[in-house]
Amino acid sequence: MQLRILGCSGGIGAGNRTTALLLGRHVLIDAGTGLGELTMDELAQIDHVFLTHAHMDHIACLPMLIDTVFSKRTQPITVHGCSATLAALREHVFNWRIWPDFTAIPSPEAGMLRLCTFEAGETRSAAGCGITALPVRHTVPALAYALDSGHSTLVFSGDTADCAEFWGAVNALPQLATLIIETAFADHEQALAEVSRHFSPRQLIAALSQLARPEQVQILITHLKPADQELTMREVLASGGHYRIARLAQGQTIEF
Numbered sequence: 001m002q003l004r005i006l007g008c009s010g011g012i013g014a015g016n017r018t019t020a021l022l023l024g025r026h027v028l029i030d031a032g033t034g035l036g037e038l039t040m041d042e043l044a045q046i047d048h049v050f051l052t053h054a055h056m057d058h059i060a061c062l063p064m065l066i067d068t069v070f071s072k073r074t075q076p077i078t079v080h081g082c083s084a085t086l087a088a089l090r091e092h093v094f095n096w097r098i099w100p101d102f103t104a105i106p107s108p109e110a111g112m113l114r115l116c117t118f119e120a121g122e123t124r125s126a127a128g129c130g131i132t133a134l135p136v137r138h139t140v141p142a143l144a145y146a147l148d149s150g151h152s153t154l155v156f157s158g159d160t161a162d163c164a165e166f167w168g169a170v171n172a173l174p175q176l177a178t179l180i181i182e183t184a185f186a187d188h189e190q191a192l193a194e195v196s197r198h199f200s201p202r203q204l205i206a207a208l209s210q211l212a213r214p215e216q217v218q219i220l221i222t223h224l225k226p227a228d229q230e231l232t233m234r235e236v237l238a239s240g241g242h243y244r245i246a247r248l249a250q251g252q253t254i255e256f
């Protein structure tokens with residue numbers, strides 16, 4: 001199975017696109033500005049979008065995706081997320097003020113957008129993968145995703161601070177080979193990381209001590225805030241050099 005990294009930055013600016021990962025050709029994980037990397041034909045093939053949470057950097061391109069491919073598709077796009085994420089989309093985005101309500105276009109019986117509740121602990125099949133929602137701890141209800149190709153498992157943390165339930169779920173995955181985990185802020189912004197429930201390098205490396213079989217796992221760092229991205233990554237490598245750890249790159253394709 002292939003996971004294509006369309007965007008993995010914690011912000012924008014030349015060369016930086018926010019979180020969007022393409023699993024195979026038909027499944028998207030988060031819908032940040034990385035979606036701008038896809039052609040019209042590629043966009044039109046997206047059938048499912050699994051959202052980690054409702055923050056703007058993870059949903060920014062979802063409204064325009066649906067509008068852009070509307071005339072090219074006959075089947076709806078299904079958006080999966082926890083109930084709070086979907087409620088936020090209904091109330092704050094697809095409300096006829098920020099964007100049209102595509103759950104009722106072209107008709108209430110056959111909307112182009114379907115919202116499908118998906119809670120931590122549940123597993124669904126898509127793109128030939130088992131996709132399991134895992135608990136995380138962020139400022140809004142949020143999920144991580146475990147993607148099981150049958151050969152190996154990749155976990156994408158989304159946005160999170162340290163969370164014992166997350167590590168418990170990760171350690172229960174026998175085939176875990178890849179962990180994509182966020183580190184948004186550099187250590188000098190640890191207070192901001194704590195209040196916004198993100199990791200700083202110091203917090204991440206402390207949290208990684210809970211990973212049961214680190215020697216089996218390639219750890220890839222995502223969601224670096226652009227202003228301090230080089231510094232943050234240097235700090236991760238300085239204190240986490242004993243792990244198999246590297247920076248996730250926009251444009252990278254991961255086979256698992």
Ligand SMILES: [Zn+2]
Pocket residue numbers: 053055138159
């Ligand atoms: Zn967030």
Ligand SMILES: [Zn+2]
Pocket residue numbers: 010055057058159223
């Ligand atoms: Zn984010």
